[in-house]
Amino acid sequence: MSLLQEEREIILNNEFVENFDFAEVEEFVRGADKELFISHHFAQKKKKMLVQPRGGFPTYEKQFALNEFFVNANVDVLPLTIDSNTRLNDYATAKKMLRLSEESGNDMLNGYPLVNHGYRTTRKMITHFNKPVSLRHGTPDARLLIETAIASGIFEIEGGPITYLLPYSKNFPLDKAFLYWKYVEKVCANYSKLNMPINRESFGPLTATLVPPAITIVIQLLEMLLSLEEGVKSFSVSFSQSGSMNQDIVMGAVLKKMAKFYAKEINCDDAKINLVYHQWMGAFPTNKKFSEQLISLATVIASMVGADKIITKTKQEASGIPTKEANAETVANTQYILGILNGLPNVVDEEEEENLTLTVKAIMEAVFNDEADTLWRKVFNSIKNGTIDVPFSPHIINHNEMITVRDANKNIRIIKRGNVPIPDRCFEYEKSKCDLTKDTTSIVNDIIHDIGIMQ
């Protein structure tokens, strides 16, 4: 028995898992309908941007009802968002809260406790709708969760060791996260050999708070490489609306080019790389009409960027977990806009692209030049020593030395680089776009304003 299989048996031999049947699950994946695989939809010749909302309810019945609403609104990809107890591997609390939700009719969980429902039950729902499902979670140790997901017919797994840790956790050990995610990549890669590939997707928005494009791209590329090197054949890089249309277009162009370039560098250019765009992930206006406008604008930008998939928000974003009605309405509206957006102009900003490309390459080179023997250790060291620095990460390992502000056109610019090896020329370019004469008090006021730009 391989080491991986030994580990899998330990993970799945868990009091919350009812007899995981490896052979049966393998047969299920081998014979699963291609419609369930988002990789199948990405591979279509006549391409349309896929629309995916967000959403997860604790009980089977409510999740089923949500999916019905989505399907009626012409959804392309169904989400399955997992509750926060499961994300922290606290299946006992999730189990209790699920029972309370079922008995009282009130939701006691902020998502679907997949491990507690189990794969036999969940698979019934997924095969009933016969749409691709994307697993949205935020789990540093997702080993049991993704085993259950794939066995249920969920063939897209979001997340990664960096993007699911640095924005969400203060002190979960980053090195452990890398090893747990290595398991996830291997399991996804192995299942991918049986039918269409399982798609992995990185979470580009990170903290969604003034993260500069170079940092977003570097982390997307590194999580992609960590995944491809384990044998994953379909991967989505992603980012969220930045607040500047031009910066989004530039970021999309550079990310696509660099992803192809680095995949080829490790001889993985047979893998399919997709681009995903998140509608605004920062603070929303409380005015629901304004929120609708913001969401529509994001859809237009996603089209300009050339995204393969868009992940939507709702007009209720500012006020808590959205209702299924509001969620379905966004899907229908987004599909409508995509249908009428024709004859888009081709916008290219060569100067910005060059500046961003040079910055990304310099940081990537610094990561690769770390003396550690494996890629994940190089990346770990690079985060630890501040070569990679994510603004507003709550994690203790993050350096927090980089400072970013918006320029007059609302582009996010780096005015303090910390240990991030941004080439002098590129750093001068960034700073040349900003007013550097301000004192810290007015910079702090600017940052507060720049974060709340859409409110």
Next chain:
Amino acid sequence: MKVVTGVVGNDIHVVANRLIELSLNARGFEVFNLGVNTYLEEFFDAAVETGADVLLISSLNGEAEGWAREVKLLKSKYKTLDNLILVIGGNLVVGTALAEEIVPRYKNYGFDLVFHQVDLNTGLDTIEKYLKERKV
């Protein structure tokens, strides 16, 4: 002047915490930032360890009140913290309440200065003025 700061409890809202650190540094304070998700004992331990003059606790999700009730008791267990100035700010209740009700309540819990939904720089100006008056 040394300040220990951080966000109390299981609160992970980090943005204001970083801005407080930036602003305090700019005003010439020596800042020891414990970050988000910090328990009360950690604050007092850090105050002892650094010899801080000011302890500045913040909260966004409002869970501060649950913790603040234990401040006096906990502080009395430390022998060297009699001169430590206690400040709390942010969003200090779950739900809504008036500042006129909240401020006296928190002063009762043992805080010298209380800022409920007060603008960052206004709050920091008040702290500086207070320190000057107390001649710290």
